Amino acid sequence: MRGSKALPGMLLALALLLAACDRDKGVAQDQPASAPAAVSAPKLTLPPDTGPLPTIDGKRAMQYAKEIVKFGPRPLASANHKKVEDYIDAHLKGDQVEDDVFTAETNIGKFPVHNIVAKFPGTKDGIIIFASHYDTNYPLRDTSYVGANDGASTSALLLEIANQLRGKPRDGYSIWLVWDDAEEAMRPDTEVEFMSDSLYGITHLAEKWQADGTLKKVKGFLLADMIGDADLNVDRDTNSTPWLQDVVYEAATRLGEQSHFYARSLPMEDDHLPFVKRGVPCVDLIDFLYGYNNVFWHTPQDTLDKLSPKSLEIAGGVMLETARILDKMDPLPPR
Secondary structure (H helix, E strand, O other), X not given: OEEEOOOHHHHHHHHHOOOOOXXXXXXXXXXXXXXXXXXXXXXXXXXXXXOOOOOOOHHHHHHHHHHHHHOOOOOOOOXXXXXXXXXXHHHOOOOEEEEEEEEEEEOOEEEEEEEEEEEEOEOOOOEEEEEEEOOOOXXXXXXXXXOHHHHHHHHHHHHHHHHHHOOOOEOOOEEEEEEEOOOOOOOOOOOOOHHHOOOHHHHHHHHHHHHHOHHHHEEEEEEEEOOOEOOOOEEEEOOOOHHHHHHXXXXXXXXXXXXXXXXXXXXXXXXXXXXXXXXXXXXXXXXXXXOHHHOOOOOOOOOHHHEOHHHHHHHHHHHHHHHHHHHHOOOOOOO
């Protein structure tokens, strides 16, 4: 993921203008929440706010995050990476799971990649995807970096969302949960352009589903990234689909959590882009201000003490409420 892990000097200048935030996921430019999106969204007809709101057990999600972090660093091809794969699979036992396994040709050689997809069927013809990556930064593999927020928190959140979906027939679109692999760049942030050295797992899925026709059925792609941050402020990503972002904001409003969303806008390079490029409505739910000037991101300081069960509860609830709104929107805006 990246928000342009930009250059230190440039970041300092941007910070003086209150427009900073560095990350290997896009160039951050603070804007007021009311700033127009890069592309104007169509006028939406939203369904009435009726029925019970979704619930998420934030404490249980946090416990999953602790258990994932306990494995330690989980870069590609490591023993800990395999342990996390097995951990996720164990929690999905009995669910409909697709394992997408392949070998990625990276900038530093060939690596095994394992995407995990859990499918929860609905009554409507279509799919909503919730995604998170679970690998940790490969260049930091020999440090104490455990990616508590960057990967563990959102992978844990998907496990909790699976708990909420399991055994409850959906009167709406199917929801597929995707733990995508090999998201992180294989070389240090300062040495390579992020998009040329990352997103191997999610790109493979996008290509595969485009080839077999699945992609045409995807009504929305919601990516969760770095939203375990105790100081939760979800950015408005200018690379995401404006109308879907508006639905997310409506979902947050219905839950009374809109103050945590869209105080600033910035472009993010993240797992959603392979789907954006193929015309799928996408939204990146990311808090790319992790500590002052994003100081904890991609450092050994990305630890559990920076996270909050409440943030996971908010993020998961908004994702599920977004899906519920999409279920009842007829028709959805055209791609």
